Amino acid sequence: MINDDERIALFLDYENLAIGARDGLGVAPFDFGPVADALAERGRVVARRAYADWSAFDEDRRLLARAQVELIEIPQRVGGSRKNAADIKMAVDAIELAFARGFITTFAIGTGDSDFTPLVHKLRELDKRVIGIGVQSSTSALLPPACDEFLFYDRLPGVEPGQPTRRGRTRARPQAVPIEQPTEQPTEQPTEQPTEEAAQADDGDAAQLITRTLAGLQRHADGPVLASRLKRAVLRKDPTFDEAELGFRGFGELLRHLEGEHVLQLSPGSAQGDPEVGFPEDGSEVDDAFALLVDVVRQLQALGSPPQLSGLKDQLRKRRPGFSEKRYGFNTFLSFAKAARARNLITMRWDAAANEYLLHVPD
Structure with a gap:
């Protein structure tokens, strides 16, 4: 099967992103999920690396490790300034990967620092597409014009700005509040009811995942979105997605179900069994x-x-x-x-x- 998806290498100047999100948006720790989702809509991420002095980002380190991001340790010199020491190491690694992995078509550079502009220019000279990612308030005006595409973190779906955090303070990660169960009266609801409600919730979650992914693909696609491309993007966002768990024999059957619910609209595609997917035109x-x-x-x-x-x-x-x-x-x-x-x-x-x-x- 021919797969024309972009193959993306992600490099994060993590200190720049994390401090920019904390001071400019009040987001701490840095939420990597919106970045992962945005790139999943654009192609297959084959490498994920983040550069920082991780002694200053203990909680972030655990969250990134769960997101399968390779953590590159860049210790800060004792007595030195807080100037990010990751710049040279990150630039060298990106150029090395560009030569060593010719199949990589796109580099995603997460930073707002204009010092990375020469790296962006060199990658484009090597016929690589470059996607920049940065927090709007801390991104140099020189960087976005140098990229093929620039994603402001503030505008990514799923980013919820809070109150800007003062330097030197950290904001605790919100914890789930346990729901107290009643003890006086036993619950006499039939066991089938929670199962049915859970199935309906799963169906709704799947519809939201598919429609959100479709909207993202339509925003930057050059042509119609085919069902096969939509399925690959959905799996990049959620590798555990399985339409069989929702009671459908195939992804096409799930799409036809959503069409019947007036969520999507299908039309014949270039290949049999691979329809074009869009939103209903009647609105x-x-x-x-x-x-x-x-x-x-x-x-x-x-x-x-x-x-x-x-x-x-x-x-x-x-x-x-x-x-x-x-x-x-x-x-x-x-x-x-x-x-x-x-x-x-x-x-x-x-x-x-x-x-x-x-x-x-x-x-």
Whole structure:
């Protein structure tokens, strides 16, 4: 089988990314998941390396190891400045890999440091595509124009900015809060009920994974998205994905089921059994979701002030339990709201004092 997916080597100037995300976005420890998902939509990552003095990133080190990232130790010199010492080592390793592994088509360089601009130029001279990744507030203006594509970490689906963290302080990773079980009255629900609810949840999770992946592929694809390409991208995001666990005999049957639910739309592809996958053109489902958003915003603004974007999704879920913008191909609720604004259904105004968007339904 011919596989034309990009083969990507990922190099992370980790200190630059982690400190930029902590100070600029309030994200600590650095969440590698959105980066992995974005690259999975673009191709197959064959090498993952992160460079840092890991004594300063103890929790990050454990999280990256679980994500199968190779950790390259770059100790800081005693008494020296905090200038990142990973630059030269990372550049040398990237050039060495470019010559030693000719099958690698793309290099993803995670940094905001302009010192890596010569590396980007050299990789492009070697006919390699270069994807840059950086935090917007800490990325030099010289770096993005040098790359074939640049991904601002702030804009990646799944990144949830918090409050910027002061230097020298760390933010504790949120822990799951155990739910207390009732002790006075025994539960008498039949065992079939939790199983059915779990199956429905799995089905919904699969639909969100597929629609989110499809939306990502459509944003940067040169042509139609075929089912085979969609399946490969889904597996790169979640290698444990198996449509058989959801009760479907094949991926095509799952796609036809989602088409019947008006989540996707299939059309004949270039090869038999490999249809093109897209979102429904009639837009009836997404129009209904936009109508819900407008109705909720109108009701909240009638109380006296325009509602904020944060917390608005919970208000929609009170009206429609299980609501998710991912079902309609939007990776974040912000992008869903912006789509409604583009259709002139709502207006959005940035409130600097509240550090939040305020929404309003025009008269």
